[in-house]
Amino acid sequence: MTQRGAPDREVPPAAPLMGDPGPTGRFGEFGGRFVPESLVPACLELEAAFRDAWGDPSFRAELDGILHSFGGRPTPVTECVRLSGELGVRVLLKREDLAHTGSHKINNVVGQGLLARRMGKHRLIAETGAGQHGVATATAAALFGMDCVVYMGEVDTRRQELNVFRMELLGAEVRPVSSGSRTLKDAVNEALRDWVASVGDTHYCLGSVMGPHPYPWMVRELQRVVGDEAREQCRTLLGGRDPDVVVACAGGGSNAAGTFAGFADRTASALVGVEAAGGAALTVGVPGVLHGMRSILMQDEEGQILEAESISAGLDYPGIGPEHAHLAAIGRARYESAGDEEVVEAFGRLARSEGIIPALESAHALAWVLRAAGTPALPTGSTVLVTLSGRGDKDVGQVRDILRATTSGSRR
């Protein structure tokens, strides 16, 4: 209705939350496409190809079929009976740890692999931190018969040695990156450099909801399956209700974005993203541009990117995807952080009380649940859904070393 006397103009309908950001790839003041001129055509080509594929029922059907028969979807939602009893809060887990290759990363790479094939590219490149995205990309490359190169910070190749070997077994070449902090941020830089030089035959299979448009939108859409499945599974379990709180860990933010996409517009569930305390862009960061996107980043006064520092390689990133910055800015999601010690505690607690060893990344979301249970953020009697983004096999050696160092330190 127009007010009397006010100009009679149409009010544009509010854009749906977590919908299509349009050709500019903007989420409020965040997102965009900040790339060298040589990459602009590649980003435009990718956006056009994804729009076309995503609107094509045969592409969607093929993707769904592979995610089912090869990827293990749908993953279940598990009720944590003992932990719920201990916390006084009903805890449900969305089990991405049970997906093929051990994490949610497979959802994104199968989609991008299919898209690369449709675009006539025969080489996949990727960056990886914890190695899970690298393993998933190597897996998709093997499945589709493509060449594969994975960039990984030198520090991460050491702490995730087993995943390096896994990628090699799958036929990928792993290139250690020795610049900067020798972690995820530097691996993204190298992958972007490779892409500039090889864009004719190569698809850059970016692993999270970050980077230049269309990646944050495309990767969120490819991960949306997590949230869509979880919402329906929760409604079945909870007699048609939605969980009061939905929690996911956030590095770049893809498992959180995929999860939130199922709930943001359709439910009143509170959404909580949990970053590593040493990489908590949304707690200590400020707006800036990195890796082709405008988002919230950890920077010093001169705008230099600060080093992230976390035991979990997958969350060791000084920024976060631009849509999360927007969800935080408009208050639809809130972002917390968890420290290394409480994460190791949460890792062991889930193992002992539920028989599930989580990835260190996912243990950040659990650590927040343990801390928040019984407080106004997660009141006694409420229901919380946690996306368990991955399994902890890759982290068992690292946690063993941490626990051994702690016990030998306390004996001294």
Ligand SMILES: Cc1ncc(COP(=O)(O)O)c(C=O)c1O
């Ligand atoms: C198991 C697991 N969870 C979460 C993440 C963080 O990525 P994202 O924030 O994109 O979900 C990673 C990254 O490697 C991971 O391996």
